[in-house]
Amino acid sequence: MQVSLIDRWRAWRDRKLASPAFQRWAADFPLTRFEAARRARGLFDITAGFVYSQILYALVELDLFDRLADRPLTAAELAPHMGMSVTAADRLLRAAVAIDLLERRGTDAAGAARYGLGKLGIAMPGNPGIAAMVRHHRMLYHDLDDPLALFRGELTETELGRYWSYAGSADPAADGEERVAEYSTLMSASSGFVAEDTLDAYSLGEHRCLMDVGGGEGRFLLQAARRWPDLQLMLFDLPAVVERARETFDAAGVGDRVQVVGGNVKSDPLPKGADIISLVRVILDHNDDGAMTILRAVRAALPVGGTLMITEPMSEVPGVEPVGDAYFGLYLLAMGSGRTRPLREHRAMLREAGFDQIRLVRTRRPLQTRLLIAKVA
Numbered sequence: 001m002q003v004s005l006i007d008r009w010r011a012w013r014d015r016k017l018a019s020p021a022f023q024r025w026a027a028d029f030p031l032t033r034f035e036a037a038r039r040a041r042g043l044f045d046i047t048a049g050f051v052y053s054q055i056l057y058a059l060v061e062l063d064l065f066d067r068l069a070d071r072p073l074t075a076a077e078l079a080p081h082m083g084m085s086v087t088a089a090d091r092l093l094r095a096a097v098a099i100d101l102l103e104r105r106g107t108d109a110a111g112a113a114r115y116g117l118g119k120l121g122i123a124m125p126g127n128p129g130i131a132a133m134v135r136h137h138r139m140l141y142h143d144l145d146d147p148l149a150l151f152r153g154e155l156t157e158t159e160l161g162r163y164w165s166y167a168g169s170a171d172p173a174a175d176g177e178e179r180v181a182e183y184s185t186l187m188s189a190s191s192g193f194v195a196e197d198t199l200d201a202y203s204l205g206e207h208r209c210l211m212d213v214g215g216g217e218g219r220f221l222l223q224a225a226r227r228w229p230d231l232q233l234m235l236f237d238l239p240a241v242v243e244r245a246r247e248t249f250d251a252a253g254v255g256d257r258v259q260v261v262g263g264n265v266k267s268d269p270l271p272k273g274a275d276i277i278s279l280v281r282v283i284l285d286h287n288d289d290g291a292m293t294i295l296r297a298v299r300a301a302l303p304v305g306g307t308l309m310i311t312e313p314m315s316e317v318p319g320v321e322p323v324g325d326a327y328f329g330l331y332l333l334a335m336g337s338g339r340t341r342p343l344r345e346h347r348a349m350l351r352e353a354g355f356d357q358i359r360l361v362r363t364r365r366p367l368q369t370r371l372l373i374a375k376v377a
């Protein structure tokens, strides 16, 4: 094999950077000190990341973000509610301060530190979907206990596989109420950012009828209904899920604007009539053959010139690579089905399914979701 000049330069550089003596020198030298400290901190944060996550989990379980939203409190004031000694409470609160979930807000009359929400924790009370995900992560944490066993396919059953019943089910349409209730509630709770950012990025003003396939409990349609009062709405999901969606629509007073259809998108034809179909966090759940089946079903339900909207986290997104490729990469592996895909693979699959004019529409937080629009060729 021929070794290029660039490979030889990289090999020399790697040997240099890997040497503890060079690392010591770089940590002292004024021109490299900052970058050396940044890299050491980066590796430390990955090494200790699971500890940070457990601190966040403890705060969520103890409802501390809501409790501290109104006014700062001391460890002694919080300890009875936290079910631990004042010393232990203070240790947890200090740990949370160190990772910016909380911050110190002066002292009380007796000189005890008061704690309030920190620059990261401030987003928690207003976005309860994040806390729902933190709680849900217990399952993923359990599945990742032996990551090599997970990668090697040695786990006979995973908690996430059981939780997302449709992921490994031969006949997901037969899944009963309890199996879908839990995941549907979680998806509703976490749908806020995705729905909001998507609907802010793409106007449905030009469309007549939107069908949300895999629409869950209907949160996306509900937001669309509120923004565009003349838009007709259709929801397609598994039979046990659509029952729950019907209740959402009736409770919100839009029941008469929505046609709700239950079925299996991989084996039942989708109803016709929509000029735009949305797939919100749906394609990433499925392996390539399943994803292609869904895209073809959508293609068959749309008229020529009809619009498809895919909104979901994707792979290789500049600046947020860890979200698509590390977090969702392992999440979906534990779930037992699906993967995040880079833009070029989405494009190729869409073309193969009969779509063209494929374009990426900028969303404000690509960490939450990326949006693709395509037309039936």
Ligand SMILES: CC(C)=CCC/C(C)=C/CC/C(C)=C/C=C/C(C)=C/C=C/C=C(C)/C=C/C=C(C)/C=C/C=C(C)/C=C/CC(C)(C)O
Pocket (backbone or CB within 6 Å): 123, 127, 130, 133, 164, 190, 281, 282, 284, 285, 331, 332, 335
């Ligand atoms: C005051 C001065 C000087 C400057 C201002 C500085 C400034 C700009 C401050 C901004 C403050 C601000 C507004 C912060 C806002 C922060 C926000 C909105 C943070 C949001 C965080 C969101 C998180 C952590 C979301 C997590 C979502 C997760 C983990 C979702 C998981 C979803 C899953 C697992 C879905 C599964 C579906 C399946 C099965 C894969 O299909």
Ligand SMILES: C[S@@+](CC[C@H](N)C(=O)[O-])C[C@H]1O[C@@H](n2cnc3c(N)ncnc32)[C@H](O)[C@@H]1O
Pocket (backbone or CB within 6 Å): 166, 172, 187, 188, 191, 194, 213, 214, 215, 216, 217, 219, 220, 236, 237, 238, 241, 263, 264, 265, 266, 279, 280, 281, 282, 285
């Ligand atoms: C990750 S959830 C997303 C729900 C919703 N779109 C959201 O973003 O909150 C995937 C949805 O696809 C539905 N689904 C999965 N397999 C399906 C199938 N074969 N036929 C119809 N719906 C399916 C699930 O029931 C679930 O509601």
